[in-house]
Amino acid sequence: MPYREGENLPQMLSNIGSREVPPVVETLEDFLRSCDAPTLREFGVSGDDIGPETFYPRLLLGRYFVAQLAALTAQGRGKGHAVEIRSRHAVIDVIPSTDGAVVRFETPHAAGQTSFDHVVLATGHKWSEKTDPSGVVLHAPWPAERLRRFSDCSVGILGGSLTAIDAAVALASFHGHFDETDGTRWIPNSKDSAFRMAMLSRRGLLPDADWYYPLPLPGLPTFNRAGLDLLVTRTSGQTGLLEACQKKLGEDLRLLDPTYAGRARPESVEGYAERHFADRLKQGGWDAARTGLAAATRAREARHTDPWRMALLAAHLTYESLLPHFSAEDRRQFDSELRPVFADVYASVPHRSIRRMLALNDAGVLELHGLGQDYAIAPAGHGVQVSGKSGVMEFDHLVDARGQTAASLADLSFPTLSQGGHFDPETLRVTHEMCRGSTITCAAVPVLLRHNPFVQGLENVEELGRRAADTVLASMTPAKAAQEDRGDRR
Ligand SMILES: Cc1cc2nc3c(=O)[nH]c(=O)nc-3n(C[C@H](O)[C@H](O)[C@H](O)COP(=O)(O)OP(=O)(O)OC[C@H]3O[C@@H](n4cnc5c(N)ncnc54)[C@H](O)[C@@H]3O)c2cc1C
Known part of the structure; x- marks a missing residue:
């Protein structure tokens, strides 16, 4: 998508x-x-x-x-496998049965169904228009072409990260173009247009400009699975595990980057996100974006990485494996205090994207506002009013660019599977009482996001694909698997 x-x-x-x-x-x-x-x-x-x-x-x-x-x-075909790709087949249900899973689909001209031994749900991203409890329509950012409707008006973009940048680029492209030949400027199609947009996020900050880091990423001295194993075995599921883990990460950060550790005090979970972002918040969104871009450019040229960034990038991979061990309270704290920090390090964006946002601001068509934790959306005449920490603002339309929301198996719109299907995030398997010899594996990003907030990028989805394939192979009888290896099976 x-x-x-x-x-x-x-x-x-x-x-x-x-x-x-x-x-x-x-x-x-x-x-x-x-x-x-x-x-x-x-x-x-x-x-x-x-x-x-x-x-x-x-x-x-x-x-x-x-x-x-x-x-x-x-x-695959060269090795003797029969591979068929059926495009324009919208799957409308997956029906587990005792001898396989029946997949029902619709094409632009017909409807039909086929039975399979194994099914992998890889339906990916879902974007739909939503209605806020206030009755305000929150427009979906995709397909981008649909944003063309909002011409010559003011648009509020909820969010300030990757999807919000995409929405801003789309709207800016409908109203002008970027001249990137010598620096970056945005040239409007018309000087008289009423086109304006504002990104509205909790902190009012843009994501960081992509920074250099070496691959493979160096590990951390103690904050790694081996170093934490004893702690996890002893206290898995108990509230307090997060605080204990974070203390260890804090110790590593103090060793690797004492300046950052002194400023952000990562060893303490409470208030960590605010301390991490404090410098940029003090500077203000646009100034922070400008200085961040300049620093990232210099660091790229020098092939230098701030040690804290590299440490946090490595740490988020370890935390990913710890999430299933957290109690509900630890998970809540993790989501509010640590997730924004980790998202800050892994969701950096191309320098060109930051330059474009700055050019839109220079041209007077893009603002950046911090709404704070509590903000309100309400209808205002034909438009919408958003009130938060930065004041009260009115827009003709509101686009919801806060990224992919998590979903459940039932949200995938496969009615039979959602009644009685059970998803296990550990194995990715969907079990159903009717489904015995066959397997159904779910690698749909929104469903996984509920369990793992870091399932986002191509590297993650590649791993999901491999795990889904392993599930299929593991469930084959040895004879069948050997046949597959020889490429006999058609
Ligand atoms: C806007 C955006 C930008 C991104 N940019 C990056 C990036 O720059 N770098 C990065 O690493 N990651 C990026 N990601 C994340 C990553 O690329 C995606 O998570 C990845 O594409 C997910 O792959 P997927 O195959 O699971 O889902 P998708 O790519 O969403 O594909 C799902 C497929 O399933 C089909 N489908 C859905 N429902 C049905 C149905 N009922 N019947 C039949 N077919 C169906 C869809 O048509 C689609 O072809 C981005 C994500 C988004 C949303």
Whole structure:
């Protein structure tokens, strides 16, 4: 979905450097080097731009994935597997039965069903218009083309991170264009347009500009699974485990980056997020974005990483594995105090995205507001009023760009599966009393987000795909699996 034409605009950038995109059949870089010049030109990329740390337009990644799927299919067929891809088949139900799972679908012309031994639900992102309890419509940011309706008016964008930047880029592209030849400027189509937008987030900060870090990421001295195992075994499920773990992380941070540790006092969970963001909040959103961009550019050139960033990036991977051991109270604290900090380090954005936001602000069409923790949305005439810490603001429309919301199995709109299907986040398996010999595996991002807030990027979904494949292989009888290995099964 994020890489598909129609849903996204050519101006939208990926937030993952080329070297981090998990290769399918070949690496993204190898694929791009094999593309002809007109294809690259179509995406505004020249041969000189291609490199391990480049951020490309998302539609170019879409081209890559389409080519990789074709190559993978050819490889499979070459080994004797029967591979069939049925596009434009919208699955409307998955019905577990004693001898397989029946998948019901609709095509633009017909309806039908097919039975499978194994089913993987990989339905991905879901964006739909929502209505706030106040009655205000919160417009979905996707498909981006739908935002074109909001021409020459004022738009509030709820959120201030990756999706909000995409929404701002889309609206700005409908009302003008970015000139990125010498610096970055936004040139409006008309000087008389009433077009204005404002990003509305809790803190009123933009995400950080992408910063350099080495791969593989160095581990932490004590805050790692081996160092925490005894603690976790003894106190799994007990409130207080989070505080104990965070103390260890605090000790590591004090060793690795005493300046950051002195300023943010990470060893104490309570109030950590506020202390972490304090400097930028004091500076204000736009100034913090400007100085952050300049610092990230210098650090990239010097190939330098602030030790605290690298430590927190490594720490979030360890925390990911600890989440199932937290009590409800620890999980609540983790979500409010630590998650924003970790999101701050892993959700950094291409420098070009920050430059574009600054250019929109310079052109007087983009504002940034911090709403604080409590804010209210209410209808106001034909428009909407948003009130929070930064005051009362009115807009013609409100776009909800707060990112993917978590969902349950029932939200996937497969009615039979949602009645009686049970999802286990540990194994990704969906069990159902009717489903015995077959497997149903759920790798749908919104469902997993409920259990793991870090399931976001391509590296995560690659791992999910592998786990889903392992489940299928593990459930095959040895004879069947051997046949698969030899490529006999059709
Ligand atoms: C806007 C956006 C930008 C992102 N940018 C980045 C980035 O730059 N870097 C990064 O690492 N990660 C990024 N991500 C995260 C990551 O790329 C996605 O999480 C990843 O694409 C998820 O892959 P997926 O296959 O699970 O889901 P999706 O990519 O959403 O694909 C799901 C597929 O299932 C199909 N489908 C859904 N329902 C049905 C149905 N009922 N029947 C049949 N088909 C169905 C959809 O049409 C779609 O083809 C981004 C996510 C979003 C939303």
